[in-house]
Amino acid sequence: MSGHGVFQEQHSSFEGCAIANFIYGPNGSGKSTISNLLRNQDDLDSEPSSIEWDGDSSEIIVYNKEWREENFRDQQNFPGVFTLGSDSVEAQKNIDDLLDKLQRTQEKISSANKQLEDKQKQIDDATESFRDSVWDNVLKPNERLLGPALTGYRNSKSKFASKLLEKPGEEPSVTIDELEAQIADVFSGEPNTYESISIDSFRTLVDNLGNCETCDIWELAIIGNQDVGIAELIGTLGNSDWVRQGMVYVDETDVCPFCQQHTITSDLKTQLESFFDNQYETNLRKAKDELNCYRSTAGALLTIFEALLENPFIVACGDQSRQLLETKVLEIRPAIEENIKLMEGKVAEPSRRVTISSCSKLYEELLQQITVINNAIIEHNEAMLNISKEKERLLKDTWATLRKIGAAAIQSHEEAIKKLEGAKKGLEKTIREQKGYEKNFNEQIVEARKGITSIQPTVDEINRSLLAYGFDGFSIQPSGASENAYQIVRPDGSPAGKTLSEGEETFVAFLYFMQLIKGSVDPNQFAQEKIVVIDDPICSLDSTVLYIVSCMVKQLIDDAKKNQSEVKQVFVLTHNAFFHKEASFSKGKAYDDRNTKYWTIQKRGNQSFIKDHGSTNPIKTSYELLWEEVKSRSASTIALQNSMRRIIENYFRMLGKDKSDKIENRFETIEDKIICRSLFAWMNDGSHSIPDDLYIDSYSESPDKYREVFKRIFEVSENIEHYKMMMGDVYKETVESNAE
Incomplete structure (x- = not known):
């Protein structure tokens, strides 16, 4: 109100x-305000007051x-x-039967509506629980990785859960790591394209390494001219490599670099020089060249390979692609280093035969991996040229991945909702049917009443x-x-x-x-x-x-x-x-x-x-209402005086034994006697005049004084028990207050 x-x-x-x-x-006090508001309910629409209905509204x-x-x-x-007239008993009975059927139908509708509300609440509760669950267990753990593909769904539990339920049967086409890398590319603002890796340069280096590894020089024992007289001795001793190394120290003197004796004759020197002829030097030079080529080519390959690991596309693809390449490096590097050691040994000892391991299989695997990367670059670049289609694919894969993660929760929720929705549809069907019956009964009642209204x-x-x-x-x-x-x-x-x-x-x-x-x-x-x-x-x-x-x-x-x-x-x-x-x-x-x-309105x-006042009637009789006015601390002095006078008139005229003047004389002060006399005024003058009011104007602002004299009237007349009964709790509070 x-x-x-x-x-x-x-x-x-x-x-x-x-x-x-x-x-x-x-x-x-406002009773008309209340009834007029109820009568003109449209006025409540724009006012602060309102009516709240328990169920449907009524006329x-x-x-x-x-x-x-x-x-x-x-x-x-x-x-x-x-x-409704009473001239047609049969017609009235028909109407009563229809009203009874109508009531039963309305009860069924009401019951079904309550059950429907309960089912809807269960659906709402289950939906809310599902939203919280997938938000905490599906979205949040993957939000950082897949966030760019979840725009529009990261701030709404309801939208995220609804999207998750759209196509729960789909399978993602890529792993979550691949999906993360692709999302980072496609959703990173400006579309990035990458240059393909030049596989020809890799193949040239690999071919050169292969040629070095298969060269026949490594299996050839490089020895001197066998037609020289000393050749038989060197061959018997098998020390041609030792002799060759000593030749470096043979000069114009005749001192042997081996025994330090004057044993080098011009003839021996000529034989030694003839033994290490041009063919020997040619073969040795070939071994050295192959070694240098192999070493430089391997160095170039590994350097380019190291640079390849920092290729922007490989970095963008994530750790998985990088790890595959690093694995190839770990396999190729020691194999090459071992071959270099063997080749160096051959050059140091030309007469030795060495077997060089072929790394062609490892090289081929490397080239295949580079080919795979190039194909991925081509696919990526093509995707960048048609980014909208690629985004659509990634979005599809993103939601398929999330649905796979939340598959158990989705299945459980859908089974529960399916069961509840089935029950809900059954209730809605019942309501539709009963509403049809309700409409039919109402139409029949209207027709039946037309004849007797x-x-x-x-x-x-x-x-x-x-x-x-x-x-x-x-x-x-x-x-x-x-x-x-x-x-x-x-x-x-x-x-x-x-x-x-x-x-x-x-x-x-x-x-x-x-x-x-x-x-x-x-x-x-x-x-x-x-x-x-x-x-x-x-x-x-x-x-x-x-x-x-x-x-x-x-x-x-x-x-x-x-x-x-x-x-x-x-x-x-x-x-x-x-x-x-x-x-x-x-x-x-x-x-x-x-x-x-019961309610009372106090102004x-x-x-x-x-x-x-709850179910307790606050007004028992008019007489008790007068006492309520006396007990009220908010009553005005005039209202208080009139209530006291009417109480005294009712009680002492019908029940009291003492006359008013006898009671008045029991008061000691003039003031109390005047107040006492004024309270008996209506009783003495037939309730038509209150002449003594002229003498008590000076006390009209002292309601407590009136209450005191009023109480004393019952005391001196030996009717205090009636006063105690009518004042009730107010009397008890006054006694306790005075005791304190």
Whole structure:
């Protein structure tokens, strides 16, 4: 209610409303504000107040001053109320049967809807659990590697999970390492292309190495001229390599470099020179050349090979491609080094025969690996030329990889959702079928009612009530000026016009409203559920009619509680304590069941506050209401004085034994006696004048003094127990406070 009229405080609301709801508040406290808001619900759309429904909304019918003015502004022509007549027992029984079937159908729809809500909640919970699971266990561990291909899905659990469920059966075409490298290339902004590795240069070097390794010089024993006389001796000794090395030291002297004796003759020197002839030197030179070629070619190959490991494409491909090449290096390098050692040995000892290992297989494997890399470069460059298609492939592989990682979670989730969706579809089918039955029953009910609905039963019921309660000066009759409308006429048939008293008009308006609850101004529109709001229906009514109205309200509430009418909830707002008591009491005691709630509206200054009393009736009798005013610390001095006077008048006139002057004389001070006399004023003067107020103006701002004298009146008259009983907890708190 906050933000409307006197209800400016936050949390001004009626919460946990029951079937029967009694709201008591003085005039000006905001009751009309409440009833008008309920009557004009469209005004709530742009206001801070609102209505919260437990289930579907229902029609709200409000009786208040504004409703009376709108409906009885033209007393000659106000809308007729269609109700079901009782002239066709069989037709009525048919309608009752249809209504019973309709109710059972609606109960089935309601039950199925609740089950449907439960299934949907289970689906929502399962979906949320799946989202969290795949987010933590599938996305997060792979986000760094595959992130560029997951744009648009890294900030939404819902979108990621939904995408993951699209095609769970696909298999990725590459490993996750390959996928990572390819994603890094394709999604790295500007598309990168790479130059192919020149395989011809590698093949030239490999061919040269192969030629060196297969040269026949390594298997040839390089020895001197056998036609020289000394050749037989050198051959017998097998020391040609030793002799050749010593030849370096043979000069113009005759000193032997081996024995250091003067044994070198010109003839021996000539024979030695002839032994190491041109053929020997040619073969030795060939061995040296092959060694140098092999060594330089191998060095060039390994240098280029080392550079190849830093090739941008190989680096971009990741560790796997690099490791394959490094493995080839580890195999080729020691084989070449071993061959070089053998060749060097041959050159040092030309007569030795050596076998050089062929590395052709390793070279061929190297060339094949380079070919594979070149093919990958070609594929990459082609992909860069058609990057959109390549991105599409990588996206497909990315999601296939992620689905493979989360396969177990996906399967479990899909099986659970399939089962729940199956149950949900079954319930939706049931609801559709039952709604079809509901529509059919409603159509049958409308057709059945057309034959027996009429405004005449309303006319008869209102007129019967008027005569029963002594209103025989006018009656309700169908209007002659308009079809399906009423007019108020005198016994002679003349229009009553504006001659009705306020009390008569109020009573007939309430009777009309009670009939409106049972029927409708549209013969085809009978609401299944109604909320009835009654705001102060007893204005200008005498006590007898007030009692009649309260009985009608009580019957309306009892029928609603027993579910014997279309009324599902009743709100009664009143400022009249007697009417409140009559409407809220049944068989001598207040309603105190779980289907009844009570509120009071208290006004302080320009603001009103709503107090919830639960199922406890705050107003037992008018007499107890006066005591509530005395107990209230917020009551004004004038209101407090008047309440005290009325209590004294009721109690001491009907129950008290002592006269007022005798009680007054038991007070000691003049001030207390004057206050005491003023409180007995209504009792002594017949409640028509309060002359002693002239003498107590100086004390009118001292409510505590009045409370003190009021209490003393009961003490000196020996009626303090009645005071204690009526003050209840307030009396106990006062005693405890004084004790402290």
